[in-house]
Amino acid sequence: MTLLDVTELRLSFGGLLAVDGLSLSVREGEIVSLIGPNGAGKTSVFNCVTGFYRPTAGRITLRGRDLRGLRPSAVAGLGVARTFQNLRLFGELSVLDNVRAGTHLWLRQSVLDALLHTPRYRRSEHECTEQAHHWLDFVGLRGDRYGPARALPYGEQRRAEIARALARRPGLLLLDEPAAGLNHGEKAGMVDLIRRIRDLGVAIMLIEHDMGLVMEVSERVVVLNFGREIAEGRPEEVRRDPAVIEAYLGGEPDA
């Protein structure tokens, strides 16, 4: 069943067309990669889907519901979580608090509960912390959870950001270059993590430059260049596509 449906998406910045008539869809529980050279418009697509950018034209629906005009928090409310290309953790807050942010949408706790420390407050705080630990365990975070997020090593910060997104319990997770800046071993770990997330039944849209990683995890790959789709299909089809090889500068799509 189709989860996310993007039709004829267009986004312009002044004269520049960052996204130029893109259509794509993501089915429930599927891993779809969005690849393309720098500046192709991949992140812009994410920003349109999540409500950070308002598309110039086109339709974006999630389970049939129109996402246009919704603010990012409302899109998140419909079950979309994301990470950012440049890590956006709450640096001064503890790692646990960062992941607790993911529980914001489903945690049932009123201001009165908090002021009076009602049993419901205690229960919800307990659950919130439990869940934060659960997702930090899930992503395999080893660093200090009680310390500030900025103190984590870079690779761990990437994981913490994914844990925060997962704590939202999303139906669709958008990962923007989750393996950027990771070393070889950490990339292997990321492949494993992405697969385990998919096994939870979460659909994933992945932007990634590491072709090896993309080929390993994706069920489908969409290739963008200058905001337009130039190829779409299973990984092994896409990597042989002449248009794709051309776009990557006569290149070896890095194996």
Add this chain to the structure above:
Amino acid sequence: MKGPGAGPASPEPGPASPEPGPASPEPGPASPEPGAARPGADPGSPGPDRADAPKVRLRGTRRPPTRTSRLLQNRWAGAAGLLVALLAPFVNATPYALSIMTSAAIFVMLAAGLNIVVGYCGLLDLGYAAFLAVGAYTSGVLATRFDLPLLATVPAVLVVTVLAGIVIGAPTLRLRSDYLAIVTLGFGEIIRITANNLDVTGGPSGIYGIPHLADGPVAFYYLTVAVVSLAVLGAARLGRSRLGRAWRFVREDEDAAEATGVNTYRVKLAAYIAGAIWGGLAGVLFAAHLSAVSPASFTFLQSALVLMAVVLGGMGSVPGVVLGAIVISLLPEVLRDLADYRFFLFGVLLIGFMLLRPQGLWPARSKEALRSEEALR
């Protein structure tokens, strides 16, 4: 403060939208790694430490026992502070001393309220005294015009201050933080000048003959300490709640907060309204304490002093801002012997202190204390 953030309402993304514009090259797969310290082992590789491994092991290893005691320290600090406040009149109960101490307690409540806005949520408010004025005038006018006891004016004060919070917050909280500072500065002046010119507020001379809240200065002092303690406790509890966390997420990174489902606009408005309530209720105490209210009490200097208490104490830290408020309100008294030089010295001390310890007297911790509900696990 923070950049504009690609507001959901803006048709075109602004310069501080979540991803860098054309100027910043994005890190390709081979870009240098930002983090210097990297774990030797790969945390995600198959092994005993993976997610399916027992959770207890993962968590148990990093929980120094000192955290529980740190939490206790905070509790004890609160209890000790309250005890000092309760015992102070036994040391010195002259009307003058009581009046100073009552003022200091009210000032603590103001600092606790402004800390919600500035410390928790990161919204710079330069006109906070406006809410003190709204509370004091609403309470004073109603009490003197309709012969009401002050306590009976509290519901009206709540309604009016919440409305004031919404009226100033709703249109301005979409603005960038530095604009907000200017708008709040203007709001503070508007309220003062309005009070100065209206008949119902008594013009420049204000209103007087406001009834007392308690019999005698000692009883009123204890009443004030009780109310202020509850206000401080309430602010601390809000800070440790779902809403309080959302405030900090907004302070740290509005876009990331939105992405995790925090409606940043509503959350900021909530901070504003909470700040307004704290300020308004402090205004009732203020009116009762002086039994007169006049525009001269709500100058920019008053707003600046409250802000100074928050910054001096440590933004976002409840014990810090309480301490900061006490220092700011009592230091001029301590320096009284220096006569005209005391405000000069006051300023020099503050500047010196902020240079030496910019994080404040008792800064908020980044390191999380083990909470009670975790201790029980």
